[in-house]
Amino acid sequence: MALSNNVIGCINFVAMLLSIPVIGAGIWLAMEPDNSCVKILQWPVIILGVLILVVALAGFIGGFWRIPALLIFYLIAMLILIILLACLVVFIYMVTIRGSGHMEPSRTYLEYHLEDYSGWLRRRVQSSFKWDRIRTCLSSTSMCAQLNQSYKMAQDFFNAPLSPLQSGCCKPPTQCGYTFVNPTYWISPINNAADMDCLNWNNDQTQLCYSCDSCKAGLLANLKKEWRRADIILLITLVGLIWVYLIGCCAFRNAKTEEIFRKYKQGYADN
Structure with missing residues (x-):
């Protein structure tokens, strides 16, 4: 059980690290002049990244200090956040799928409609x-x-x-x-x-x-270019979070199985 909890803690530490690219993408967008003027995407990305960090921290504490309630909270909350992140990735892709520049004679730069x-x-x-x-x-x-x-x-x-x-x-x-x-x-x-x-x-x-x-x-056009770059970061992070979450679920299930088996052996020995 202790080994499984340590594994869960380590896995959630990785999830904490995965929140950094999300927060970083939001901060990068906020620092771009056009995004700072429009103020659409950066705050949802930053808030989502902070929530992932908080939930992963709860799972990390629950794993190393053997607090089942925090682990259950982590499993439920992280699933919700993964779904929200997936929706955000798809949304950014869909709203930026259209639009490109047009060439003009004797011009290197493009025109935009x-x-x-x-x-x-x-x-x-x-x-x-x-x-x-x-x-x-x-x-x-x-x-x-x-x-x-x-x-x-x-x-x-x-x-x-x-x-x-x-x-x-x-x-x-x-x-x-x-x-x-x-x-x-x-x-x-x-x-x-x-x-x-x-x-x-x-x-x-x-x-x-x-x-x-x-x-x-x-x-x-500028927003599209920057949002697409941020979307790639979010997509990679999403894949990483899904992988970490699935491993965490398996480790949590194994830990519960070990606990049940230990209690069964203890009860059998007492009899």
Whole structure:
């Protein structure tokens, strides 16, 4: 029984270690400028990681100090958390399965269209109430100002590997036909009715294309890339937790079997 309990404790220690990538993924998302402005995924991931840590700690204590109630709590709570983590992994995959950039002639960077992305993600940015807060947050960053320092010539800028956010928010859409002066200042074409974003572009350095659908699409493209990376971490952790949980269940069952057999032998000896 003592050996089985020690095994259970060691297994739950591994589960504690597996909570670290989940918490780390949430903290990484919170530190990314776009995610810190949107504030959708990072807190659920961090909270789930902390819960896994707490439950695994309870199982660790229950295993080494032989507290059956904590072990039962661990088995039930960890199963629930594994199911929640699996649902989160599937959810992230489903909402990020759509959407990609579009190539434009004589441009290295890609253009992004809002309608390409999942309805759930679009609803996070389409309402004026939500977008006003996100736009204010994005415009306070230096991502567009950095372009002016890096690219002086038009051809250098056209060949630049811009991020989705920079492509969508810092310049007008290519189809509008604006003339390059610098990365964040463009001369308006004679006809700028090709797209509503062409009318929304503003050379004011606090405005730029932050009100454009292309900016919203660029934000979603950035979120998709970062969420997919986090999803891979969560998936690997999920597989590890399932493996640890199954081993823990077997060890717990063996420990209970050993205890019953020990009590049976003790009762037989007393008789």
